[in-house]
Amino acid sequence: MENPENQLKHELILYGRGLIAEAYFRYLSRKEQAGEVMCFAVTTMNGQGDTYCGRPCLEIEPALAKFPQAEVHLALQEKYHGEVVSLLEKLGRRPERVIGLHCMTELLGEQGIREISTACSELTVRRNPHDYSMLEIAASEHPEEKFTFYPMTQVPLSPEDMAKMRSYVQGNFFEGWGGIKDLAKSASRLDENVLYIAMASSAKDALVSHEGLPDYVHTVLGGAAAYEGQRSGELAYDDEGRNISLYNNLYSELTVAYWLWQKAPQTKYLGLCHYRRHFVLPAEVQGAIAKGEIDVLLTRPRLTFPSVREYFANLPVTTMDELDYETMLRLIESEDSELAKFSRDFLEGQIHFPNNMVIARREIYLDYCSFMFKILQGMQEYYAGEGVLRPDRYLGYVGELLTTVYFACHRGKYRTAYIDYKLLKEI
Template sequence: MDVAIYGAQAIAFSTYKAIKEIYKEYNVCCFIVTSIDNNPTELDGIPVYSLSELIRMKFNKNNMKVVIATPESVISEIKDNLEQKGFTNIESIDSEKFAYLQEQYYKKTAFCDVLSSYPYGETKAELEIYMTKFWKDKELISKMLLPQYFVSVQAGAANTDVRVCDILDNEGDNISARNGDYSELTVLYWAWKHMMRGEKYYGLAHYRRYLMLDEKDLYRLENNDIDVVLPYPMIYESDIQVHHKRYLSEEEWMALLQALEELYPNYAEAYKDILKKPYFYNYNIILAKKNVMDDYCNWLFSILFRVEKIVNSNGNRKPNRYIGYIGENLTTLYFIYNQKRLKIAHTGCKFLK
């Protein structure tokens, strides 16, 4: 069956790679986008068409399945538009389906370990995951009863009198006022400095996205001596440099490379090869043992503070979340660099609408 994937960014390309690996009976014939602007013209040699262009080409809609692989916030609108245009065979890839595709893909390709593949034992791990909330966050349509190990923390509390959480990121040693650049990382910094005291697994989540962990997974962590749990890496075409070119200016990117060279030259050298790979850890989401989280945060924030000093030496620069995007790049670098030293497991990332 011919399949067209709606989308042309990381979710769409990761979906394509999984379909190609798992469902040999499917032939992905093209990618569809609403507008070709800011999108590639082809992915892995397969053309990317705007929807209007595809319709003009008179594809047989009855013989084509359209798989929507975009952020969930726009899936409903895309599906309605496709139905209005006469498409009937449509499948939407929500976060649950996407996680399944990623799980099956990585089980087959073995690039990274899948958490659900580990046996579970008798010891249940203790978790504490800090869920960032911001006073301008949109209200969620989907309501979820979250486990008690989630701790809500208001991000950027120093910049507003509005309160959405009992726990704030502007108490004690903090970088709350710099939330406009650091995004959810102001909560990670605050939690690292004030909350990570016991021998638990500590983590970071976002009010609308978090790691998918079921009850059995909690019995897998300690029993298999897992150091870190990360979301499945996204797959980029042709390598992960696509990410920084989309989200960072040249000045911001060069500041990161300079900071790495100054502070951690071994990482700077390794990054040259890692950048040529297609795997990238999005979202600044993590769960790790205390000692691992401590080492990671110490490494991460030393680099971010140096980048900030290079880019914004006079403190007058308009915030644009660039540090948050750099954080994703550094998460990718740190854990791929240390993948032989650390036992890293992966799971899906749940998105709430």
């Protein structure tokens, strides 16, 4: 198939409706080719609106009948490609281009590198070597002080966003957060008495290789209350003891964090990672943990535009919305009015710590969980009392905001290091 970079000269039907389709439309708009898009198409409407991104949205058969000369470009998750290609073949058509998440992030990543490098020559921007979907950005004179950036939802950037990016990256963010810039270049072996990382997994996980995982990473099956398969003594299950396992569809990996909070082993440090996302712990960081020279490890701060609130509550990236955002703030307000004001102000900024991935001293991790789950369970109880149904995973996304707020409001209090995570490849 042709390279999407080539000039488009035909009418287009974009088959897809969601994050990837919207990103592809935005990409074409930047290249002044979105005028060729006649409509978006879906297999069945199922009550979806009849417009999307300012274009008509039709079922695929009426779309092909209305625009018989249009090229068809697929723009949806890879797992649906085979099904949709087969459907088109039955209708006597083949897609001219097939765009999935990996392809779209590659395209927008290259576009982001070009735009940021041109507009901010004093910054260094490159692909993150651990996660194909991310860029990393640093001031040229301080390459170790890196931020991550997700181009999928952020590119193109407005001049205002570029100015904010430059301000954050060239500012004194790391100094202001009590970060540890220079760790001792010595390593000490981490053993089971020092660090316990719960790896949140589920029965629906894609297959990835976990060969060679360190001894301090332990698999915990999330949503175990609904798991009907045979249990293994080599795994832990998040329905043991006091738990929220039945609500894994709402909390995602945080049902495992809850399990860790309730059943935390007596290690000095606790942490949470995902079955595909794992901390990158260089020797000097492991040494600092073993020697107790560090309090908290967070994933590198993520630059988010136009704001963290807008990203989480209004962009098609999460399943939470403004109702969840305001409910979260109201519940924080009921606990601590100053923290609520801080949270509202901070989340109007451009920094968050993604994926609920944290390593911290045991007492800090437990306190963080106590704060987070009081708010999350308060939201769940409030909606239940009001008879309001919320979508899957929304509390997992709210948790990312609470993770950010908790460690933001404690900035400077803890000795903190910012580390990469790596995305494991599917088998």
